[in-house]
Amino acid sequence: MITLITGATSGIGEQLALKYAAKGDTVIACGRNSDKLAELAKHSNIQSCEFDATDLAQVKAATGEFSHFDRVILNAGNCEYIDDARNFDSALFARVISVNLLAMGYCLEALLPKIARGGQLVMVSSSVTYLPLPRSEAYGASKAGVSYLAKSLAIDLNDVDVTLVHPGFVKTPLTKKNDFAMPMAVTATAAADYMIKGIAKRRKEVHFPYRFTLILKALRILPLPLWLKIAKGLAR
Structure with a gap:
């Protein structure tokens, strides 16, 4: 199995790269941190692939040598908060949307045609999309876009499974x-x-930790005015 992972130089992406390599996959670890990519590439079945996911030309150039993938995990992302909504920071908003959502589109253009028939596309969103939360105008909006994008792709792609x-x-x-x-x-x-x-079970949605995400899902049934009152209390 050939597994490509974006955002592989830290956090979840790094652990996914190491664990899939340990399972015997050929892992294409993608990211911007050249030093960390070099460390990962010391593993015999991990190959580094350096690019900035917000630059379509870079994504295409860096991944051009690969003919196909069995699994693509789009995991790269960033988080910044809007601390003063009254004085909205549009530059911050644009940065977060660019990294978390627009970059998904660039990676899809470059990588989706190379996913083998019967392969799998995995897109990492966030449980923040279940409910509006304080200071999350940028991060939440970007991840809500990712969730909708993945759900739409799950309808339109007939020969690739999509996991959100x-x-x-x-x-x-x-x-x-x-x-x-x-x-x-x-x-x-x-x-x-x-x-x-x-992912192994090809679930349409993977959410965790279950107790936390199930609580959030349950809270979605509250009328919006009631939840907004609760959320304002959390913000204070």
């Missing part, structure tokens, strides 16, 4: 900067295990 991933809080270098509690947070290793299990 909605993680809860995961302890990664990216989330270390969070200045709020992260209930039921799991390690990147545990997150990768959840994903690999769900």
